[in-house]
Amino acid sequence: MSTRYIVHRDDEVLEVTIARSGQGHRLEIEGKIFEVDSQSIHEGGVRSLLIDGRSYETAVMKSRDGVDVYVSGDVFHVRVTDELWARAEEAAHSVATGHEQILSPMPGAVVSILVEEGQVVSPGETVAVVEAMKMHNDIAAVRGGRVEEIRSRPDEVVEQGTVLVVLGPAEDDPDG
Numbered sequence: 001m002s003t004r005y006i007v008h009r010d011d012e013v014l015e016v017t018i019a020r021s022g023q024g025h026r027l028e029i030e031g032k033i034f035e036v037d038s039q040s041i042h043e044g045g046v047r048s049l050l051i052d053g054r055s056y057e058t059a060v061m062k063s064r065d066g067v068d069v070y071v072s073g074d075v076f077h078v079r080v081t082d083e084l085w086a087r088a089e090e091a092a093h094s095v096a097t098g099h100e101q102i103l104s105p106m107p108g109a110v111v112s113i114l115v116e117e118g119q120v121v122s123p124g125e126t127v128a129v130v131e132a133m134k135m136h137n138d139i140a141a142v143r144g145g146r147v148e149e150i151r152s153r154p155d156e157v158v159e160q161g162t163v164l165v166v167l168g169p170a171e172d173d174p175d176g
Helices: 083-097
Strands: 002-009 012-021 024-029 032-042 046-051 054-063 066-071 074-082 100-103 108-113 126-132 135-140 145-150 163-168
Touching (some): 108 163, 126 163
Antiparallel strands (some): 002 012, 002 074, 012 024, 024 032, 032 046, 126 135, 145 163
Protein backbone atom coordinates (compact mmCIF):
# COMPACT_ATOMS: atom_id res chain seq x y z
CA MET A 1 0.00 0.00 0.00
CA SER A 2 1.29 3.46 -0.85
CA THR A 3 0.48 6.93 0.42
CA ARG A 4 0.49 10.08 -1.71
CA TYR A 5 1.50 13.46 -0.34
CA ILE A 6 1.65 16.96 -1.73
CA VAL A 7 4.86 18.79 -0.77
CA HIS A 8 5.01 22.60 -1.03
CA ARG A 9 8.48 24.19 -1.13
CA ASP A 10 8.70 27.85 -2.07
CA ASP A 11 6.66 28.11 -5.29
CA GLU A 12 7.19 24.43 -6.12
CA VAL A 13 4.51 21.77 -5.57
CA LEU A 14 5.56 18.12 -5.77
CA GLU A 15 3.56 14.91 -5.67
CA VAL A 16 5.31 12.28 -3.57
CA THR A 17 4.23 8.66 -3.23
CA ILE A 18 5.73 6.52 -0.45
CA ALA A 19 5.44 2.72 -0.22
CA ARG A 20 7.16 0.06 1.91
CA SER A 21 9.80 -1.85 -0.03
CA GLY A 22 11.57 -4.67 1.76
CA GLN A 23 13.29 -3.15 4.81
CA GLY A 24 13.02 0.40 3.46
CA HIS A 25 10.77 2.58 1.36
CA ARG A 26 10.21 3.35 -2.29
CA LEU A 27 9.62 7.03 -3.06
CA GLU A 28 8.23 8.35 -6.29
CA ILE A 29 8.72 12.09 -6.71
CA GLU A 30 7.23 13.56 -9.88
CA GLY A 31 7.69 10.22 -11.66
CA LYS A 32 11.28 9.58 -10.51
CA ILE A 33 11.82 6.49 -8.30
CA PHE A 34 14.12 6.43 -5.24
CA GLU A 35 14.92 3.43 -3.03
CA VAL A 36 15.44 4.63 0.57
CA ASP A 37 16.76 2.89 3.68
CA SER A 38 16.45 4.81 6.96
CA GLN A 39 18.05 4.27 10.37
CA SER A 40 17.78 6.33 13.55
CA ILE A 41 21.30 7.39 14.60
CA HIS A 42 20.56 9.73 17.49
CA GLU A 43 17.73 10.46 19.89
CA GLY A 44 15.89 13.59 18.86
CA GLY A 45 15.11 12.51 15.34
CA VAL A 46 18.46 12.45 13.54
CA ARG A 47 18.35 9.76 10.88
CA SER A 48 20.74 8.32 8.36
CA LEU A 49 19.20 7.88 4.94
CA LEU A 50 20.67 5.74 2.20
CA ILE A 51 19.07 6.93 -1.06
CA ASP A 52 20.06 5.06 -4.19
CA GLY A 53 23.44 4.24 -2.62
CA ARG A 54 24.24 7.76 -1.29
CA SER A 55 24.25 8.50 2.45
CA TYR A 56 22.57 11.56 4.00
CA GLU A 57 22.19 12.71 7.61
CA THR A 58 18.73 14.22 8.17
CA ALA A 59 16.55 15.75 10.83
CA VAL A 60 13.05 17.22 10.74
CA MET A 61 11.77 19.97 13.03
CA LYS A 62 8.28 21.41 13.13
CA SER A 63 7.98 25.08 12.30
CA ARG A 64 5.02 27.46 12.50
CA ASP A 65 3.63 26.62 9.06
CA GLY A 66 5.33 23.38 8.09
CA VAL A 67 8.58 21.60 8.81
CA ASP A 68 12.25 22.38 8.39
CA VAL A 69 14.13 19.45 6.88
CA TYR A 70 17.88 19.39 7.51
CA VAL A 71 19.78 17.31 4.96
CA SER A 72 23.58 17.04 5.31
CA GLY A 73 23.91 20.70 6.32
CA ASP A 74 21.24 22.18 4.01
CA VAL A 75 17.84 23.36 5.30
CA PHE A 76 14.60 23.05 3.34
CA HIS A 77 11.33 24.57 4.58
CA VAL A 78 8.38 22.52 3.34
CA ARG A 79 4.69 22.09 4.00
CA VAL A 80 3.38 18.56 3.54
CA THR A 81 -0.27 17.62 3.12
CA ASP A 82 -1.89 14.35 2.28
CA GLU A 83 -3.86 14.08 -0.95
CA LEU A 84 -7.27 14.50 0.71
CA TRP A 85 -6.23 17.68 2.55
CA ALA A 86 -4.66 19.07 -0.65
CA ARG A 87 -7.96 18.51 -2.48
CA ALA A 88 -9.85 20.30 0.30
CA GLU A 89 -7.42 23.24 0.09
CA GLU A 90 -7.81 23.36 -3.69
CA ALA A 91 -11.62 23.26 -3.40
CA ALA A 92 -11.56 26.18 -0.95
CA HIS A 93 -9.25 28.11 -3.25
CA SER A 94 -11.51 27.33 -6.21
CA VAL A 95 -14.58 28.67 -4.40
CA ALA A 96 -12.69 31.82 -3.39
CA THR A 97 -11.44 32.49 -6.93
CA GLY A 98 -14.51 31.36 -8.86
CA HIS A 99 -12.67 28.41 -10.41
CA GLU A 100 -13.50 24.71 -10.39
CA GLN A 101 -11.23 21.79 -11.11
CA ILE A 102 -13.30 18.90 -12.38
CA LEU A 103 -11.62 15.70 -11.18
CA SER A 104 -11.91 12.07 -12.14
CA PRO A 105 -13.70 10.42 -9.20
CA MET A 106 -12.08 7.07 -9.97
CA PRO A 107 -9.14 5.59 -11.86
CA GLY A 108 -10.01 4.73 -15.45
CA ALA A 109 -9.70 5.64 -19.10
CA VAL A 110 -10.96 8.93 -20.50
CA VAL A 111 -13.53 8.00 -23.15
CA SER A 112 -14.32 11.53 -24.25
CA ILE A 113 -14.03 15.20 -23.38
CA LEU A 114 -17.33 16.84 -24.31
CA VAL A 115 -16.28 20.50 -24.03
CA GLU A 116 -13.81 22.86 -25.69
CA GLU A 117 -11.71 25.64 -24.22
CA GLY A 118 -13.72 28.84 -24.06
CA GLN A 119 -17.07 27.03 -23.96
CA VAL A 120 -19.56 28.07 -21.26
CA VAL A 121 -21.06 25.14 -19.33
CA SER A 122 -24.06 24.98 -17.00
CA PRO A 123 -24.14 23.45 -13.51
CA GLY A 124 -24.60 19.69 -13.83
CA GLU A 125 -23.52 19.59 -17.49
CA THR A 126 -21.40 16.57 -18.43
CA VAL A 127 -17.90 17.64 -19.45
CA ALA A 128 -16.17 14.25 -19.72
CA VAL A 129 -16.79 10.50 -19.72
CA VAL A 130 -14.46 8.14 -17.84
CA GLU A 131 -14.64 4.36 -18.18
CA ALA A 132 -13.97 2.28 -15.08
CA MET A 133 -14.63 -1.47 -14.84
CA LYS A 134 -16.34 -1.41 -18.28
CA MET A 135 -18.84 1.23 -17.17
CA HIS A 136 -19.03 4.73 -18.62
CA ASN A 137 -19.29 7.44 -15.97
CA ASP A 138 -20.45 10.95 -16.83
CA ILE A 139 -18.33 13.60 -15.09
CA ALA A 140 -20.28 16.84 -14.59
CA ALA A 141 -19.48 20.40 -13.60
CA VAL A 142 -20.69 21.27 -10.10
CA ARG A 143 -21.21 24.89 -11.05
CA GLY A 144 -21.36 26.77 -14.31
CA GLY A 145 -18.46 28.61 -15.89
CA ARG A 146 -16.20 28.98 -18.88
CA VAL A 147 -13.77 26.14 -19.77
CA GLU A 148 -10.29 27.57 -19.13
CA GLU A 149 -8.23 24.45 -19.61
CA ILE A 150 -8.60 20.83 -20.71
CA ARG A 151 -5.98 18.70 -18.95
CA SER A 152 -6.91 15.21 -20.19
CA ARG A 153 -7.41 13.66 -23.60
CA PRO A 154 -9.48 10.71 -24.85
CA ASP A 155 -7.77 7.32 -24.37
CA GLU A 156 -5.63 8.70 -21.54
CA VAL A 157 -5.55 6.51 -18.42
CA VAL A 158 -6.07 8.64 -15.30
CA GLU A 159 -5.86 8.12 -11.55
CA GLN A 160 -8.56 9.06 -9.07
CA GLY A 161 -8.31 12.81 -8.47
CA THR A 162 -6.73 13.64 -11.83
CA VAL A 163 -7.85 17.07 -13.08
CA LEU A 164 -9.82 16.62 -16.31
CA VAL A 165 -11.11 20.15 -16.95
CA VAL A 166 -10.65 23.56 -15.27
CA LEU A 167 -13.55 26.02 -15.24
CA GLY A 168 -13.30 29.71 -14.58
CA PRO A 169 -16.11 32.21 -14.09
CA ALA A 170 -18.30 32.90 -17.11
CA GLU A 171 -17.58 36.41 -18.41
CA ASP A 172 -21.20 37.42 -17.89
CA ASP A 173 -21.23 36.03 -14.32
CA PRO A 174 -21.81 38.97 -11.96
CA ASP A 175 -19.98 37.12 -9.15
CA GLY A 176 -16.90 36.29 -11.22
